[in-house]
Amino acid sequence: MPKCTINGQEVEVKEGATIMEAFYKLNEGIAHYCYHPGLSVAGVCRLCIVDIEGNPRPQIACNTAVTEGMKVSNQGEKLKDGVKWVLDFHLINHPLDCPVCDQAGECGLQDQYMQYGKYSSEMAEPKVKKHKVVDLGPTIVLDSERCILCARCVRFTDEVSKTNELGLFNRGDRTEIGTFDGKPLDNNYSLNTVDICPVGALTSKDFRFRQRVWYLKDSESICTGCSTGCNVKVYYNKEGAFRVKPVYNEKVNGHWMCDVGRDVYKFVNREHRLLKGRVKQKGQATWTDMDAGALAKDAHKAIKAAGDKLAIVLTGQYSTHEYQLLLKNLPTKNVYHWKNQPEEWEKFDGLLYRGDKNPNTKGVEAAMNSNGIKSNWNDLLTAIKSGSVQTVLVAGPENMAVYNDMNEKIQELGAAQNVIWASACKSEDFDKLNTNAWLLPMKSYLEKEGSFINHQGLEQKFKKATTIVSEALTLGEASYLLSGQNIPVMKVAPIDTFIEADRRPDQVTLEHRKKNEFVYKRGSL
Amino acid sequence: MSVVPNSPDKSKWYLISILGGLFITFKHLITNLFNKNKMMTLNYPEEKYEYSPRFKGNHVLTVKKDGSIRCTACMLCATNCPADCIKILAAEHNDPTVEKYPIAYEIDVLRCVFCGFCEEACPVDAIRMGPEWQTPGLNGSKFIYDINHLAYRPQLKGGVVSVVDEQERHKSGI
Numbered sequence: 001m002p003k004c005t006i007n008g009q010e011v012e013v014k015e016g017a018t019i020m021e022a023f024y025k026l027n028e029g030i031a032h033y034c035y036h037p038g039l040s041v042a043g044v045c046r047l048c049i050v051d052i053e054g055n056p057r058p059q060i061a062c063n064t065a066v067t068e069g070m071k072v073s074n075q076g077e078k079l080k081d082g083v084k085w086v087l088d089f090h091l092i093n094h095p096l097d098c099p100v101c102d103q104a105g106e107c108g109l110q111d112q113y114m115q116y117g118k119y120s121s122e123m124a125e126p127k128v129k130k131h132k133v134v135d136l137g138p139t140i141v142l143d144s145e146r147c148i149l150c151a152r153c154v155r156f157t158d159e160v161s162k163t164n165e166l167g168l169f170n171r172g173d174r175t176e177i178g179t180f181d182g183k184p185l186d187n188n189y190s191l192n193t194v195d196i197c198p199v200g201a202l203t204s205k206d207f208r209f210r211q212r213v214w215y216l217k218d219s220e221s222i223c224t225g226c227s228t229g230c231n232v233k234v235y236y237n238k239e240g241a242f243r244v245k246p247v248y249n250e251k252v253n254g255h256w257m258c259d260v261g262r263d264v265y266k267f268v269n270r271e272h273r274l275l276k277g278r279v280k281q282k283g284q285a286t287w288t289d290m291d292a293g294a295l296a297k298d299a300h301k302a303i304k305a306a307g308d309k310l311a312i313v314l315t316g317q318y319s320t321h322e323y324q325l326l327l328k329n330l331p332t333k334n335v336y337h338w339k340n341q342p343e344e345w346e347k348f349d350g351l352l353y354r355g356d357k358n359p360n361t362k363g364v365e366a367a368m369n370s371n372g373i374k375s376n377w378n379d380l381l382t383a384i385k386s387g388s389v390q391t392v393l394v395a396g397p398e399n400m401a402v403y404n405d406m407n408e409k410i411q412e413l414g415a416a417q418n419v420i421w422a423s424a425c426k427s428e429d430f431d432k433l434n435t436n437a438w439l440l441p442m443k444s445y446l447e448k449e450g451s452f453i454n455h456q457g458l459e460q461k462f463k464k465a466t467t468i469v470s471e472a473l474t475l476g477e478a479s480y481l482l483s484g485q486n487i488p489v490m491k492v493a494p495i496d497t498f499i500e501a502d503r504r505p506d507q508v509t510l511e512h513r514k515k516n517e518f519v520y521k522r523g524s525l
Numbered sequence: 526m527s528v529v530p531n532s533p534d535k536s537k538w539y540l541i542s543i544l545g546g547l548f549i550t551f552k553h554l555i556t557n558l559f560n561k562n563k564m565m566t567l568n569y570p571e572e573k574y575e576y577s578p579r580f581k582g583n584h585v586l587t588v589k590k591d592g593s594i595r596c597t598a599c600m601l602c603a604t605n606c607p608a609d610c611i612k613i614l615a616a617e618h619n620d621p622t623v624e625k626y627p628i629a630y631e632i633d634v635l636r637c638v639f640c641g642f643c644e645e646a647c648p649v650d651a652i653r654m655g656p657e658w659q660t661p662g663l664n665g666s667k668f669i670y671d672i673n674h675l676a677y678r679p680q681l682k683g684g685v686v687s688v689v690d691e692q693e694r695h696k697s698g699i
Contacts, residue, residue, distance in 0.1 A: 099599030099648050102626040126697070133621035209615040209625050212600045 004070040019050060019061035019072055030074055031083050031112050033198045034150035036061040037248075038255035040159060045150050047112070050074045050244035058082055064163060071124050083116045085309040089491035093128045093173055094199070095145045103200030105213040112351060126174050137165075137184035139191055139259060140202055144176040147201035153177065161351070161482050164251075174343040177201065188258045188353055195245055206262070207243045219465035220247055222452050223369035223446050224317065224399060227345075227356040229454030232257060234446060236466050240269035241446060251458065258353045267399050267425050267444070273469050274426045274441040281420070282417075292441050292471045293489030294413050296481035299438040302418040303330070303482055311380055313394040313413065314368075315403075316358030319450025320459065322366035322475035326395065328478040334389060335373045336380045337364050340403045354455060357402035359445075362453035384416045393482065395475055398424040398444055407432070422478055441472040448474045543654060573659065581641050581654040584632055586676035588684035593689040594676055596651035598627040602643035610636035622691065630672040634660065650689045655681075 003012045006022050011037050013022045023030045024037065032048040034223065035041065041063050053071035058079055061072070073079070090109070098104045107349040132142040154166045165185045169178045179185055185193070194204045216235040223230040223244065230253035233245045244265050266272065274458075277295030278287040290298065296505070303310055311334040314323060327335065327454065339345075340357065347355030359411035368375070383389040397403045400423075407429050411418055414433045424442040446465040453459045473489070480487045557564050567574060576582065587595045598615035614629040643652050657680060662668055676684055 097602065100597050104599075131693075132623060209598070209617055212604070215600075525682065 002066050002068040002070070003181075004066045004068075004072060004247075006072050007075055008073075009227070013066050017066055017068075019052075019059075019064050019066055020048060020388060022066055022072070022184045023074075028074075030061060031087075032062060033108055033112075033148060034152060036152050036155075036196055036255075039152060039155045039196075040446060041154060042151050045086075045090070045148065047083060047090070049079060049082055049086070051079050052074055058387055086116050086385075087112055087116050087122075088118050088121060088275070088478065092149050093130075093145070093149065095127060096201065097143070097146060101143075101146065101200035102203045102208055102213075103146075103197070108198030128177055130174075134178075134204070136179060137186045137190060139147060139193060139205055140185055140209060142177060143203070144178075145200050146199050147177050147198055148497060149175055150198060151175075152196045152198070153202060156189075156193050156196060157185070157187075160192070161187050163187045166506040188260060188349065189256060189351065191255045191262055192246070193260050198250050204243070207513060211237065211242050216242055217466075218245075219446075221446060221465060221512070222265060222359060222460050223261040224259060224359040224452070225258070225264040225402075226354040227358060227361055227455040228253065228354050229354050229359055229452055229458070229460055230257040230261055230304075230352060231460070232261070232466055234265060236446070240468055241265040241466075252454065252456075252460070253352055256347075256352065258351070260353060264399060265446075267401065267470060268446050270468055272425050273439065273444075274423055274472070275469055276471065277441055278430075278439040280433075280437050287431075291489075292473050293481060295438055296473065296478050296489075299418075299420045299440070300482050300484045302391050302436065302438070303393065304418065304484065306418065307334055308332075309388060309390035311336065311383065311389040311392050311416075313380070313396075314364050315340075315360070315395055316356075316361035316364045317398040317445075318360065318363075318395055318475050319445075319448065319462075320363040320367065320453060321396075321450050322361060323363060324480040325476035327367055327371050327373075329483040330393070333371075333375055334375070334380070334383070335368055335371070336375045336377055337368065338377070338394075338397075338409065339406060341395070356455065357399070358397075359454070360452040362455065363451075366453060381412055384413070389416055393414045393421065394419065394421045396421050396423040396442075398442065400427055401403055401423050420482070424474060440478055441469060442478070443472045443474045443509060444468065447472070455494065461487065552631065564677050575655040577660060578656050580656040580658065581644075582656055582658040583634065583654070583660055583677055584637075584643070584670070585655040585681060586630060586672065587651055587653060587687035588676055590686060592684060594626060594630075594651070594672065595649055595689070596627050596630060596695065597623075597649055598625050598630075599648065601646040601648065602652055603651045605642045605646035607640060607642060608636045608638045610634070622695070625639055627672060630675060632670045633668065633672055635668045650687045653685065655685075 001012050001014060003010060004022055006026050006028055009026055011022050011026050013025060018041065020032065020035050030254070033045040035048060036045065036450045043060050043063040046060060048061040050061045051058055051073045094109065102389055104110065111511055132143050132145055134142040134144065136142045141286055147167065151168060154168060157163050162272065165179050165183055166177060167180055169176050191204055194202045216237050218233045221230045221232055221234045231247040231249040233241045233247050235245070244262045245255060246255060248255050250388045277290040277292045279290050279295055279298065282289045310327065310330065310332050312330060312332060313336050344355035380389065384392070394413060400406055406427065410429050410432055413452045414435050417433065418436045420438045420440060422440040422442050424444045430439055447460065447467050449462070449464050451459050451461045477487060527647050537681055589595050596611050600613055603611040605676040612629070612631045613627050616628040617627050618624055618626045639654065644654050
C-alpha cells in the first residue's frame, strides 16, 4: 500500500494505483478528458499532467503508478500554463458550436476552459472541417468536428459492451470516430457512449434538441426497467422527465445502464398518464371522470359489498412499503401475483439487462410470504368464473409497454363483477372492461418515496423527484381510502381556467411555458 | 401641513394672472395657425413619430440572406430573460450546416420589460429590438408574438437581414 502526497495531502492507495486514482480518492480537482474510472487507461488527452518531485518534466496522472513517498502537485504556475496550452491544442479544430450543441452546460471542454482556458486562440489557420450530423445508429448522432479524440467511446465498445463497432479512422488532425464498414452502432448499451463523451460529439437522438440541460433538474432514483435496479439520475423539469443517466453503484450497475432502461422515463410523462379517476357501470360505453380520492371512496363500496369475495392482484412495479400497506389495510388471503412472461425472467445478457421487467418482483414475493399467502393464478380465474370472487383490485403495471399480456388479463379479470384497477398510465385496452370498473390514477416511481428489492435481494431506496400528476394516489394512500379510512387527499383545481377564445392551435399553453427558478419561487423570495 | 393663507389684498388681483395665462395660450394659437411647421405636437393617430433605429422597442427576429430565420434556438435569450417571456421550441433541421432551428418562437410582450438582455445574449444577431413602439391590440392573446410576426410582419418588409452569416463564418475558418 504505497503512500503519496497529493498537493500536500497524504493519501494511501492500493498497490498499482495511478496518480489519477489518488486524486479521485482525495476528491482533488484535476483536468482530464480521456480517463474514465470504468474504462482502461488511454493517456491520449495529455491534460492530466502533474509535477512529480524529482522528475524534470510533468507526467500524466492517469498512466503513472503511485510509488512510495511520491510527492505530486498540479498546482504550480508552470504546470497550469502547461494545461492551458494542452487545452489550446484541443481547441484548435473544435468548432464554435456551443449555441447548437446539446452538451453545452455539462460539457467537459466548457468546464475546463473556464478553469484553465487561454481565452484567445493563437491559431491563425482555418479549422479542419469534418463530418457533421453523422447517423451512427438508431440511437446516436455523431459530430466529428466536435470530437477531441479521447477514444472513451471506442474503449467502451471494446471493453464493456464488447461489440467493437467504433474505431478511430485516418491520421493526425483528420482523425475521426466512425464505425467499421458503416455498420451501425446498435447495441443495448450504446447510449453510455453519449454519457461518457466529454464533449458534444456523440448526442442521443432521443434527447437531441429537446431541452437545454440547464433547464433540467436531476434527482437520483432507481431504474424500473428490469429487476437489476440500476441507480440512475432522472432529469426533469415542469414539463416532465426528459432523460435518464446512470449513477455509479459498485454493487449494482457499476458506471453503466442499458438503452432499454433509458426509455423508461417516457411513460411517466403527462401525455401517457391517467390524469383523472374514471368510472363506469356495467353496460355503459363511456367512462365518467371523477377525482381520484372520491373515486377510491366510491370503490370502497364495492370492496365492502364483496366482503370475503375480494381478490387482490399485484404486479412487481410498486414499492415494498406500498404492498405492505395494501395487505395490511385490506387483509385477505386472495392475493395473486401477476407475472408477465415468467418464462423469460431468468434471461440475462451478461452485463445488466434482465428478462424480468419488474423492479420489485422480490418485493411482491416478500410481502406475500410475510402475510403467509401462497396462491396460483389459475385459482383466481376459476374463482372469478364460479363467482367466489366478486371484486378484483388490480395493482396494475406502471410501465405497460413491458406487459404484453395486458389485453388478455383485462379480459380475464373483467369477468369479475367489479374491477378496481389502479394504473399510472392510460390505455385503450381499459375500454374493453365490460363490468363495473374503477380506474384509479396512480403515482409513478418518480413521484413517491419507497424502495425496490432487486434480483439479488438488495433493497434500494428511491426518493421523490417531482410531481407530474398531482391528483394521483400512491398505492398506500389508495389502500387507506379503499378500506374506508379517511386520509387527506389533494384536490386539484382545473388548470387553464382562462383560455382565450381564439387561441391558435400551436400556441403554448400557460402550463407549459418555461418556468425558471425565479418564477417557481415567486412569493417566497 | 402648513397652510399659508393668501392675504385678501393679494387675491384681489387674480384677474391679471388669468389674462396673462390666456395671453400665452392665444400667442401659441396664433403662431401655430400661421406657422404650422413649427408646431410642437403631432396629430397623433394620423401622424406618428418615428424613433431612431437604436430605440429598443418591439423585438425583431432577423433572417439570413435566403430569408430563413437566423435563430439557432440556442435558448440563451430565454435563459437570460428576466421576465421569462420567451418560449422556444427547437427542432432538427434537414440541412446539417444549420442543424438546429426554432419551430416555435414566442414572446409574451405583455410580460416583456424591454430590458434588451435577449439582444445582448444572442450569439448570432438573431434577435434585435426595433424602433417600433406602438403595439395596441384588442385582446390578450394578440400580445403573444409568434415566429411569423417577429420575423416577417409587414412593417419589416420581408425581414431584417442579420449581420452574422454562417457561410462567411465557415469560410473564414471559424
